[in-house]
Amino acid sequence: MSDIKKLNGFFLLNKPTEISSFWAISRARNTLSETLGIPFKQIKVGHAGTLDPLAQGLLLCAVGKSTKMLSHLLLSDKKYIAELHLGEFSETDDAEGKKSVPDYKQNKINSIPELSEIKKVLDLFVGKIQQTPPQFSALKIEGKRACDRVREITEEGGRNKNGSEFTHNDILEIMKTKNREIEIFDIKFLDYNYPKLKIEVHCGTGTYIRSLARDIGEKLQEGAYISFLERTDVGVFSVKNAVHHNDITEKNILQFEASAFGESFSSLYLQDENIIKRFEQGQKIAFRDLDFANKENGKTQKKYEENNSHIQHVLLWAENKQLLGLGELKHDILIPRKIIS
Structure with a gap:
């Protein structure tokens, strides 16, 4: 064992x-x-x-x-390969939900978007944008996941099985209030054979690819939902x-390395066994007691000075590169925040 x-x-x-x-x-x-x-x-x-x-x-x-x-x-940040099915919307924004043809598509049922038009629309979604989460999501509505709220609603009258007053429209309106800013770094066109459009999305945290598909469909005046989705990368x-x-x-089972956390985290390497023990016991450590001769520690010290004596997230490592936990540098004090060693 x-x-x-x-x-x-x-x-x-x-x-x-x-x-x-x-x-x-x-x-x-x-x-x-x-x-x-x-x-x-x-x-x-x-x-x-x-x-x-x-x-x-x-x-x-x-x-x-x-x-x-x-x-x-x-x-x-994350990367996804997504296949969009154009021409219809889905209640769940993916292949599982009930499908419907939007009104604007009804008037041009035989019209197929040109590739040049599609590429122009994709470019509109690169950068920082506002996004409404799908109604089938894990976001909470009065203590319960939105997707569970939707599943409880019966077809007759659109009311909830347990007697609550939520309807599909209620949930849609609530989700609009949960708009958030997300960032899409890049959208690469991969393939197009109507009604299938294949893209690669490189995005920041909190991005819903199902919502992205829905919004692309709206911009194209087509409707769209996700028919295939694969997450290919998380950070490194x-x-x-x-x-x-x-x-x-x-x-x-691998051990963490500094590169796993990206450039948003600074690192400090603790060499003194007494300092390591104090950190593991959750004790605050004076800045002067840390060794800044180490090259990486020197970089963190410089960043600390440039950020008005405050760095919120600092990764703490033993000399053998074992991750000890997470700390905060504030006013010449190292404050342990999460201890995993």
């Missing part, structure tokens, strides 16, 4: 379609339990960013105490290096 206390790090999971992210994680935990001889309930696994059941691709997962860092990996990690949930082993 492996030592559960030493089971820390991350692994890359290649989720297939037709299963939820939760189910894929559960199966990975079960596989680790069987191969390592550790009880299922003792293995803690989390992931950075849910994939819809109809989507496939990369789930960035962490195990053990490393799950504490997942919220920061959620900030990583690629689906090419991911494994199926039935194939995960201890060898697939």
